[in-house]
Amino acid sequence: MAPPSYISYNGGDQNGVALAPKSSGLLLDPEQLRRQGHQVIDFIADYYGRMGDYPVHPSVSPGFLRKKLPASAPLRPEPADAFGAALRDVRDLILPGMTHWQSPRHFAHFPASSSTVGALGEALTAGINVVPFTWAASPAATELEMVAVDWLGKALHLPESLLFCGGGGGTILGTSCEAILCVLVAARDRKLADIGSGRLGDLVVYCSDQTHFAFRKAAHIAGIHRDHCRAIPTYRDTMFGLSPADLEAAVQADVDAGLVPLFLCATVGTTQTTAVDPILGLCAVAARHGMWVHVDAAYAGAALVCPEFRHAIDGAEAVDSFSMNAHKWLLTNNDCCALWVKSPPLLVAALGTEQEYILKDAAAEGHDVVDYKDWSVMLTRRFRALKLWLVLRCYGVEGLRDHVRAHVRMAELFESFVKDDARFEVTAERTFALVCFRLRAPERLGGEKAANDLNRRLLEDVNATAAGPYMSSAKVAGVYMLRCAIGSTLTEERHVREAWKVVQDRAASLLRKMEKVITCTAVA
Amino acid sequence: MAPPSYISYNGGDQNGVALAPKSSGLLLDPEQLRRQGHQVIDFIADYYGRMGDYPVHPSVSPGFLRKKLPASAPLRPEPADAFGAALRDVRDLILPGMTHWQSPRHFAHFPASSSTVGALGEALTAGINVVPFTWAASPAATELEMVAVDWLGKALHLPESLLFCGGGGGTILGTSCEAILCVLVAARDRKLADIGSGRLGDLVVYCSDQTHFAFRKAAHIAGIHRDHCRAIPTYRDTMFGLSPADLEAAVQADVDAGLVPLFLCATVGTTQTTAVDPILGLCAVAARHGMWVHVDAAYAGAALVCPEFRHAIDGAEAVDSFSMNAHKWLLTNNDCCALWVKSPPLLVAALGTEQEYILKDAAAEGHDVVDYKDWSVMLTRRFRALKLWLVLRCYGVEGLRDHVRAHVRMAELFESFVKDDARFEVTAERTFALVCFRLRAPERLGGEKAANDLNRRLLEDVNATAAGPYMSSAKVAGVYMLRCAIGSTLTEERHVREAWKVVQDRAASLLRKMEKVITCTAVA
Structure with a gap:
């Protein structure tokens, strides 16, 4: 028997009482x-x-x-x-x-890298449409998440202490801000249990002036006083990484003032210039003061699949938690933020819930099962593990390495173009696949004072070019710079070459225009 | 030219230097x-x-x-x-x-209702894979979200003051817990601006003993003292709705103790029994004490498409915010929590961010554009509006009504089965499509004292039945009851009839077994 045709229903008389179908028929x-x-x-x-x-x-x-x-x-x-x-x-x-965002000429933001398997993994998840908030609510979904985060953690060369196989454990959330908020609340609760719940107002958290705003947002949500979030200045000569000595000084000053250091958010691959905070040295400072250390590797975490980038997290054995976005540069469609913690019980103590209506599975009784609702802000969750597992399974670790390395090589190429053109300079040393650069402002065009405006205009001109690239900007230590972030799955070398040509052409035209204005002014 | 074949790469010599492809080729x-x-x-x-x-x-x-x-x-x-x-x-x-969860015999949790359009909308979103965190980051995605939440709000008969067209506005988040957290932080910040930021420890929030744990979780995350979350008792004779008089008494006691009332979370359709808190009366109490009122209609919000359920939110004109999960019962695949607020600037003040790398669009300059990153915990976001818009567009408001009414009618049918069988009783009056019921324990089998155990065993037996239904339980006012939540898109009347037959059979068998034990004991 054919299902009833949906659009033929009358759907309700004037009193709003429906002539409803027996089943939802064509709805599914x-x-x-x-x-x-x-x-x-x-x-x-x-x-x-x-x-x-x-x-x-x-x-x-x-x-x-x-x-x-x-x-x-x-x-x-x-x-x-x-x-x-x-x-x-x-x-x-x-x-x-x-x-x-999938355009091969999208260089503005860190990528939201799509792939056939990532996109179709999402489609499959949408079709299956389960809500794995507890183990019992969908056992295979929870277990696949545990498998996928261990697979990914190993692929990224994370210390075993963060993985299930080493006594820690991971989960998949939506975004880094959510990940940071979860571990910050766990750290906060642990500390307040020690010093008394009335001292929330005394807690202080630390980051650098390069740390993503997500951290300040998470700290604010968690009730940390706005004035107790220390953004420690960084400098070009240390590649905008957070100095352990500067952290020590800031923490000691707070301790001397009677405040309580709580949390450090270190970044591997900052948003503005992909700066890398030195984890080893920072953890030593944090350990002396009983602070929780979280590493936010939202973008650059993907690069850790390549052994040649492992050094970026030297010292990670000492961190309490680590997060990265597989949806950024690891072919796993949006959203997929992996979070690992050394001590899952601390997360569960802070975020756990218990209510009668939640079905306890007979099979789960007496077992120490993972109920992921207790690992995050969210109770309802999507089955994000499926796409991540499919990506790892279908591309393999070497496939992910090839993908990352291809973009790094293209970024090296773009960087070499910048360096070979004396009108330009690289403004922050390249580490991964982001190139920060600017046009030098010749002295006769105003020099350093005019440089920021010049580059602002250059970015506008580049982005306004028909069939041209799309880039963004950063402002670090007062210097305005263009950001060319290579990472779209579809980007090929030719797109990078074409993008550079547009930058050169727009710069030449801009410089000519300005020369003319100056000449005219001088003549007048 | 064919793209390079992915699996033929060598992928790196022993030094980890890759023979990487020129493009990612078959990855996309x-x-x-x-x-x-x-x-x-x-x-x-x-x-x-x-x-x-x-x-x-x-x-x-x-x-x-x-x-x-x-x-x-x-x-x-x-x-x-x-x-x-x-x-x-x-x-x-x-x-x-x-x-x-999509099984027609899934009656355990509130539904995660899937539909052809909802599932394919998600698939389409995954393929397009944009990150609309600002208007400029994908203008059409932001605008479609604004359109979709206004469409949905109108379809649900929400007051215009919560919609963009009436000076408020909405957004789409992942879950209710996130929605509540966002507005709670906005309310907290507004209150602390009034009374001084040092008084976070004095703030008190209110709900009923039926409110979902998500609220206590959100309050805890936002730094509200665990002892300052009042879960006010409810009673069967008021259908487990929160009494305005009881709220007034609780608030006044806190005010007398020098504490500061902050926030009320009212629920329309509680998880255990779909109780409805009386918004009109509660808002009057809240107004007297300067409290923010949020309505959590996670499940029952979907029913508001039907005019006959509009009375459930009488008085909603006075609330500050409202949320519901379109992914529960409104055919929009997981996840899709819509949140509306009367005063968007309060949200943005609490959750807004500003950083240089965020591209300002020339077109957006001088316009009052919505940057949704400032409306939620998350900065990265998915383009969830597309599936919601497609569902509204392709099924129409009447289609959604038919869908909801079909389930309500099936729940009425199940309820009539319970009422017609003297061994059973309905334990909480049915309002939407959830039936709470239990087996009465005959006096000779232990009466009221034994009833909870009996029903626990009944649920186990029902859920263990091959090809049987899957139900859950609640415990309200000390009474353990079974929950039969009808809402799977595929559920037809015959599934409901079959489910009831299983319940009756398992109950008969259970009662026989217990009679035997008692008879044997008596004989012995």
Whole structure:
């Protein structure tokens, strides 16, 4: 018997009492799902096929899309092929207003690297649609998460003490900010248990002036006083890494003032310049003061698949927790933030819940099962482990290394272009696949004083170039610089060469224009 | 020219220096994505086709899957069809260990209702894979989110003051706990700005003893003292709703003690029995004491699409914020928690960030654009609006009503079965599509004292029945009860009838067994 056709229902008389279907019928009919699913796959494949044709960033004004769409949802869908009509709207109205993060010319943000397996892993997860908030709520989902984080941790050369196989353990969350918040609350609760719960106002947390705002946000949410978040200055001669001596001085000053040092957030690969904080030395300071050390390797964590980058986390044996975003540069589609902790019981003590309606599985009784709801802010969770496990399984560790190394080589190439052109300079030493650079402002054009404005204009011109690259900026130690972050899965060497050519052309044109203004002014 | 074949790479000599590909080639090749994507769609469609055959909950022991999988990720994938092999593992190793939330016999938890459009919307989002953390980072994604939350808010009959079109605004987050945490921090910051930042330890928050643990978790994370979260008792004669008079008394006692009332979390549709807190009366109390009122309608919010349920939020004009999970009962696959606030600037003041590397779009300058990173814990975000918009667009408001009403009617049917069988009783009045019930314990079998144990055994027997339903339990006012939550998209009336038959059979068998024990004991 055919399922009832959805759109033929009358759906309610004037009193709002429905003539409802016996079942939801076509809402989840396997054959319809198959047919429309193939449409969606073709849509995605076509999108990637056309990716190079889209401007990376659209020329639109705020409100452009809201104006085009009705103010309310339809009471009933279009009578024929509502899904096909909606897909056409996605193609014709929505995609042209997107910033295309998968474009091979997207160099602005750290990547959100997509892959066939990552995208399809997400699709599979969406189809299966379980909520693995406890082991019993979906045993295989919880166990696959445990397997996947151990696999990933080993692939990244993390110390075993952070993995399940070494007495620690990991989980998959949405973002770094969430990961930091979770461990910060665990650290806070442990400390307050020691010194008394009334002293929340005395706790102090530490980071560098390069640390991502996510840390300050997490600290603020967790009730740390806004004035008790120390962003310690960094300097160019130490590549903007946090100095252990400076940390020691800051901590000692707080201790002397009667405050209580709680937490250090060290970064491996900062957002602005991919600076690496020296973990070994920082952990020694933290240990002397009983502080929790978290390493945020949101972007650069992916590079740790390559043994040649392992040195970036020398000393990681001493950290309490570590997080990285596999959705950034490791081919695992958004979102997938892996968090590992040395002591899972501390997380569970801070974030655990217990309620009667949560089914205890007979099989789980007496076992020390992981209920991931107690490892995060969220109770509801997605089955994110599936895509990560598929990516590791289908590309292999060497495949991930190839992927990272290809981008690092392209970044080396771009860096060499900058260095070979005397008009430009590299403004922060390259470590991974981000190149920070700027145009030097010749003395006659205003020199150092005018350099920031000049480079601001250069970025605007580069990003406004039709079929050009899309880059971003940073401002470090007062210096405004352009950021070229290579990491889109589709980026090839030719895109990097073309991007550099655009930068050179725009710079030449900009310099010419400015020379003219100066000459005219001088003549006048 | 064919892209380089992925698996043929050598991938590094002994010094770890890679012979890397020029591009990532097959990692994101449109034609491969199309081919493997069709495989995945067929996999999902087949899964739904077979859904009825799976036991809802697997018979597995902790460690069952971890034992079967290798301890580390492969260095290289299988030489031939690694993706196909991985899919076979998903089918043969992973799916048999899942709890199948989409099973038509899943009555245990509130649903995670899947639909063709919801699942494919997620797939599409995964393929497009953008990170709309600011308007500029993907203008169409931000604008579609604004449109989708206004559409949804109107469909749910929310007051306009919570919608963009009425001066408020909404966003899409992952879960209710995150939503509550965000508004709690906004409320906290506003209050501390008034009374001084040193008084965090004096703030008190309120809920009922039926409120989901998510609220206590959010309050704890936000630094509210564990002893300052008041869970006010509720009673059966008011259907476990929170009494405004009891709230007033609790608040006044705290004020008299020198504490500061901050926040009330009211629930529409509690987890244990779908109790509804009376918003109108509670808001009047909160207003007298300057408290923020949040309504958590995680589950029952979906029912508000039906005008006949609008009364459940009478008085909502006075609330400060409102959240519901479209991923629970509104056909929008996991995760999709919509949060609306009356005053977006309060959220942004608490959660906003500002950093140089964030691209300001020239088009956005001078406009009051929404940067959603400032509305949530998370900075990285997924493009969740797309699936929600597609669901609203393709099913229409009447389609959603039909869906909700079909489940409500089935719950009415199940409830009538319980009422018609004198051995059973309904333990909490049904409002939406959850029926709470229990077996009465006859006096000769121990009466009220033995009732909880009897029903615990009944639930175990029901859930252990081959091809049977999967239910859960609640314990309210000392009474242990079974929960039959109807909401799976695939559930039809026959599944409800079959489920009741299993309950009756298991109950009869259990009662017989106990009679025997008593008779034997008496004879002996």
